[in-house]
Amino acid sequence: MHELPITKSIFKTVIAKAESVEAQHISLVALQIGVLRDYIPEIMQKYWDYIAKGSIAEGAKIEIEEIPVTVQCNDCQTIYDVDMSNIEKTRCPNCGCQQGNVVTGREMRIVGIEID
Amino acid sequence: MSELKYIDLKQCILEDNDNVANEIRSLSKEKKFFVWNIMSSPGAGKTTFILSVIKRLMDRFRIGVIEGDIESTVDAQKMQALGIPTVQLRTGGDCHLDAAMIKKAMENLPLDKLDIVIIENIGNLVCPAEFDLGADLPSMLLSVPEGDDKALKYPLMFTVCKALIITKIDCLSMFDFDFEALQINVKKLNADLKLFPVSAKNGAGMEQFCKFLEEIVNEKIQLLI
Numbered sequence: 651m652h653e654l655p656i657t658k659s660i661f662k663t664v665i666a667k668a669e670s671v672e673a674q675h676i677s678l679v680a681l682q683i684g685v686l687r688d689y690i691p692e693i694m695q696k697y698w699d700y701i702a703k704g705s706i707a708e709g710a711k712i713e714i715e716e717i718p719v720t721v722q723c724n725d726c727q728t729i730y731d732v733d734m735s736n737i738e739k740t741r742c743p744n745c746g747c748q749q750g751n752v753v754t755g756r757e758m759r760i761v762g763i764e765i766d
Numbered sequence: 767m768s769e770l771k772y773i774d775l776k777q778c779i780l781e782d783n784d785n786v787a788n789e790i791r792s793l794s795k796e797k798k799f800f801v802w803n804i805m806s807s808p809g810a811g812k813t814t815f816i817l818s819v820i821k822r823l824m825d826r827f828r829i830g831v832i833e834g835d836i837e838s839t840v841d842a843q844k845m846q847a848l849g850i851p852t853v854q855l856r857t858g859g860d861c862h863l864d865a866a867m868i869k870k871a872m873e874n875l876p877l878d879k880l881d882i883v884i885i886e887n888i889g890n891l892v893c894p895a896e897f898d899l900g901a902d903l904p905s906m907l908l909s910v911p912e913g914d915d916k917a918l919k920y921p922l923m924f925t926v927c928k929a930l931i932i933t934k935i936d937c938l939s940m941f942d943f944d945f946e947a948l949q950i951n952v953k954k955l956n957a958d959l960k961l962f963p964v965s966a967k968n969g970a971g972m973e974q975f976c977k978f979l980e981e982i983v984n985e986k987i988q989l990l991i
Contacts, residue, residue, distance in 0.1 A: 651861075652861070652892045652893045652896070655860075655862070655893070656779055656780070656896070659779055659780060659782065659783075660779055662782075663775070663777060663779070663781070664775070667773060667775060668773075671773065673771075677770065681779070686921055686922045686925065687896075687922065688892075688922065719955075721954065721955060724953075724957040732954070732955070734921065737918060737921070737951065737954060737955075738918070738951065740954055741954075748950055748953065748954055749953040749954065749957035750953075750954060750955065750957055751955070751956060751957050751958065752925050752955050752956070756922065756925065758778060758779040758780060758896075759776065759777065759778055759779065760775045760776075760777045760778075760779055761774070761775065761776060762772055762773055762774045762775050762776070763772070763773050763775065764770055764771070764772050764773075765770070765771050765772075765773060766769065766770045766771065
């Protein structure tokens with residue numbers, strides 16, 4: 651459900667860009683989305699198909715590159731991967747500290763669009 | 767058939783919102799007020815907690831409130847009963863407030879005469895975390911009956927806040943709420959998050975929280991004088 655306002659925002663941005671270069675059709679929208687955003691790609695595509703109906707972006711494929719969660723250790727500054735399904739067991743692999751700050755995993759980026 | 771062409775955008779999806787959030791930051795610096803965004807699930811006790819904070823601080827600070835609700839004006843009426851300038855935002859279904867709504871609401875507050883603008887966000891642990899409102903203190907309320915495992919279920923919210931206020935601690939004996947587990951889990955992704963256990967009902971922890979708020983509000987306002 652929370653994918654809807656985001657998908658609308660992506661639509662607005664890419665339509666403006668495509669129109670500025672007088673594109674006839676958008677065939678692909680490439681995104682980078684952090685795992686912490688918890689977006690479901692199939693749902694984004696479904697919303698897209700609904701929002702883009704009748705526009706130059708109708709039928710465009712939404713391609714999502716998921717960016718994993720990494721954290722910087724609060725003690726030794728090591729950056730390490732976090733498996734969100736196993737966060738209770740997560741700790742710094744270098745020093746064992748359990749406190750850190752998110753480095754990646756919150757991205758929400760439109761990388762580019764394919765037009766013809 | 768025409769040739770396919772790839773255009774690089776490298777643009778943040780919520781760039782429009784983030785730009786307006788930055789305008790709010792500039793406005794709050796120019797007019798010298800502090801912006802406090804309060805998020806939680808429905809029923810965590812936002813309104814009761816805010817009223818309790820206002821009663822404790824209204825002799826020291828001039829406070830205004832922006833109330834976000836999907837429907838109704840009941841919360842705004844409670845604020846107005848205290849004589850607090852209040853703007854009610856009714857989103858009519860939208861599950862979050864965005865920066866544009868806040869900027870517009872601020873036009874209806876006497877910003878020159880305020881020290882703190884409190885934003886009571888829509889009750890929801892997902893969407894409000896995604897929209898930067900330009901707040902100095904983004905914060906979250908988690909009530910004891912909701913359980914300590916919420917940090918595992920809604921991690922984004924816990925990473926965007928600077929303060930986590932655990933409410934309704936007066937009913938701790940009725941629930942298996944594990945403070946230590948909560949603290950360990952939230953600090954894994956947000957080591958700087960400050961935790962405040964409170965009960966707005968019996969006043970426990972309220973002084974400590976208000977002292978913290980008073981300090982960071984003064985810090986901002988005095989820096990700008």
